[in-house]
Amino acid sequence: MxxxxxxxxxxxxxxxxxxxxxxxxxxxxxxxxxxxxxxxxxxxxxxxxxxxxxxxxxxxxVEESLDSEPTVEVSQEEIEEFPNSEEVTEEENTELQEPVEENSSEVLEPERSQLEETVQEKYDRSLKKTRTGFGARLNAFFANFRSVDEEFFEELEELLIMSDVGVQVASNLTEELRYEAKLENAKKPDALRRVIIEKLVELYEKDGNYDESIHFQDGLTVMLFVGVNGVGKTTSIGKLAHRYKQAGKKVMLVAADTFRAGAVAQLAEWGRRVDVPVVTGPEKADPASVVFDGMERAVAEGIDILMIDTAGRLQNKDNLMAELEKIGRIIKRVVPEAPHETFLALDASTGQNALVQAKEFSKITPLTGIVLTKIDGTARGGVVLAIREELNIPVKLIGFGEKIDDIGEFNSENFMKGLLEGLI
Known part of the structure; x- marks a missing residue:
């Protein structure tokens, strides 16, 4: 299916x-x-x-009992055999109270669990702006057209581009709908509503190979994080450190963005907050040397997950490429098959600019996945479809909000349901 x-x-x-x-x-x-x-x-x-x-x-x-007085005397004697009737009543009350307390605790338990969001509820909440924005535009679009003609398809393509699904996605989808309309001999726009949603889902599904799972290792798992400043990269690392530590993992962080003092201080503060060690170096130190120290410590101390924060100076691509290549060589010197994941952090609120960043970083270093941040504050969640179609880089982690547990592993079914629910 x-x-x-x-x-x-x-x-x-x-x-x-x-x-x-x-x-x-x-x-x-x-x-x-x-x-x-x-x-x-x-x-x-x-x-x-x-x-x-x-x-x-x-x-x-009843008539026989009314005529028989001995029966009354026997019942009276039976009553007199229990002189401490008050004590019996207290014991009965005590026995009655105990199951009431158990029931009350069972009633309160679901109320407490309701305070914690499910994963789907987080997706629904985070994608509300995207869903309502896209849904409102789509409903207005169908209300304006009474027939399926060339103007219909041109307007639809423009609507999709405005929804940040990307120019290539919009163009391909519109062409497929033209063919579908001829095949089905569709005359009314509403006949294509379900087809549009179905095509969007198929576009993300492709061959069914999502590759969304994180490649955790039996021993040390090394995760390298790249991305421009201000996209939420360091914050995502801190939240993930909390998540993995809560799961019983030994976590360590490496502050390899040594040329920006604020980045080192921010990661150190996250380490203090979630109680995980952070490897730092002197100001302006060689990032690769800090990474080497972190790798050796992680191996010596039996760390499960090592997360490395790097610089994001995309404006100087040559220097950044040389720096990331050097870091990669140092990592492999200690653990030949590492890094096991290279994540690019992208701010969903930047829309098509996030797609440009993904294209540029994919030229600089091989990427295994994307961390999509700030999805809750934007209506541009459609950029996930553009990234999937144009770059084929899977989104593996998603940030739902500002709370420390508002991050999780990406799930395409939860995402597409949160994005498109109610539009059919």
Missing amino acids: GLFDRLFGKKEEPKIEEVVKEALENLDLSEDIEAEEVSQEVAEVESSEEAVLQEEENQDT
């Missing part, structure tokens, strides 16, 4: 064999039901006759 069918359901006609089978089953069930109804009616008549006889016997018993 494809991604679209899993998210929004598959519309298909039932097979003729299934229809016949269901009809035969219904026929047999109806006969059983009729027989059961007849037996129920007989049972009801018999039970009503028994009820009448029982009522007559009860009346005779």
Whole structure:
């Protein structure tokens, strides 16, 4: 089953064999039901006759008890055998109170769990601006057109570009819809609404190979983070350190952005806040030397996850490329197969500029995944589709907001559901 069918359901006609089978089953069930109804009616008549006889016997018993005084004396003696009736009542009250307390704790437990967001709720919250912005434009678009013509497709392409899905994505999708409209002989715009959403999902799905999982190792996992200043790279590293430590991992950070004092101080503060060690060097030190110290310490101390923060001076690409290549050689000198992940941090609110950054960094160093930050404060979440289509770099981590636990591993199904829910 494809991604679209899993998210929004598959519309298909039932097979003729299934229809016949269901009809035969219904026929047999109806006969059983009729027989059961007849037996129920007989049972009801018999039970009503028994009820009448029982009522007559009860009346005779009541009349006999009224005429019999010894029965009253015996019941009085039985009552006198329990002189401490108040104590019994207290014990009964105590026994009654205990299950009430248990029930009350069971009632409170779901209320506490409701305060914690599920992963899908985080996606829905974070993508609300993107979803409502795209949805409002799409609804307005369909309201303005009464027929499917060339102007319809031109306006649709412009709408998709404004939604930050990228020029290439918009162009390819519009061409596919032109073909689909001819194939289906669609005359009304509403006939293409579901097709548009389906094409967007298929565009992300491609061959079904998402490669979204992080390549954790049995021993040391080395993660290298790149990205321009101000995109939330260092903050993402700090939040991930908290996440992995909460999961029971031994975490260490390396402050390799040595030319910007603020970056080192920020990472050191995150280390103090989440209680993980941070490897730093002297001001203006060679970033590769700091990385080497961090790698040796990580191996010696049995660290599970080592995260390395690097400079993001994209305006000086030659120097940055040389620096990252040197860092890569130093890492491999200690652990030949590392780094296991090279993440590019991108600010979703920059829209198409984020796509430009991804293209430039992919020329500088091989990238295994993207950390998408600040998605909650923007309506430009469609840039994920552009990155997927034009660069084929998977988004592996996503930031949902400002809280320390507002980061998680990216899930395409949760994302597409949060992005497109309610548009069909």
